[in-house]
Amino acid sequence: MSYPVIVVSMTAAPLRKDAARNWHRIVEVGRRLVEEGTPIQLNDVARAAEVGVATVYRHFPTPEALVEAIAVPGLEAQVARAEEALAGDDPWVSLRDFLYAAVEAQITDPSLPxxxxxxxxALPRTAELKERLVGMFGQLLERAHAAGVADPAVTTADLVPLMCGVMFAATVHPAPSAPDRVATARRYLTVLLDGLRTR
Known part of the structure; x- marks a missing residue:
């Protein structure tokens, strides 16, 4: 099996094939633990991935760094979704659909919350992606304000904790399946957006 070249940060050198193989094994074990809801202990990850403990710590010095590496594809997908939304013609639809996609991603990808x-x-790449997402979220809201379709008194700083509230409300009494939890989150988000929208 061949492994793609992995770059651990924006400035790091590509990993050798053996190191890339170990990186993938560690991340896959970590992903399985996250999906199971099992707290990550790096020693346990090393045992399950059949690599040395020092190898795990060399790639991921903390459990948080490993969780962030697992979350990177989801963060990148959210950035791509935000870019797509910013290219849309309707400011309200762009903002609404981006937020729907955001809550769905956080419910279906347990590494994101x-x-x-x-x-x-813990990782420069994570910090960069989160910063880009916050910036593009702000741009989407500014476009909605400029178009007169969103309450100008509501800011990004207001919406972020409100979105957290939607996520909490959708998961505090978990539905039996992820699709049910997504539907619940969308319903609560629709209530929030109805309060945000100006007519």
């Missing part, structure tokens, strides 16, 4: 909830980032 802890990364978004953390004030500090």
């Amino acid at each position: 802890p990364v978004f909830a953390s004030a500090e980032s």
Whole structure:
């Protein structure tokens, strides 16, 4: 099996094939643990990935760094979704659909909520992606304000905790399946957006 070249940060050199193989094994074990809801212990990850403990710590010095690496594809997908929304013609539809996609991603990808909830980032790539997302979210809201379709008194700083409230409300009494939780989150988000929209 061949492995793609992995770059661990924006400035790091590409990993050798053996190191890339170990990186993938560690991340896959970590992903499985996150999906199971099992707290990550790096020693346990090393055992399950059949690599040395030092190898795990060399790639991921903390459990948070491993969770962030797992979350990167989801963060990149959200950035791509935000770019697509900014290219849309209708400011309200763009904002609404981006927020729908955001709540769905956080419910279906368990690595995303802890990364978004953390004030500090362990990896430069995570920090960069989160900063880009916040910036593009602000641009989407500004476009909606400029078009007169969103309450100008509501800011990005207001919407971020409100979105967290939607996520909490959708998961505090978990539905039996992810699609049900997504539907619940969308319903609560629709209520929030109805309050935001001006007519």
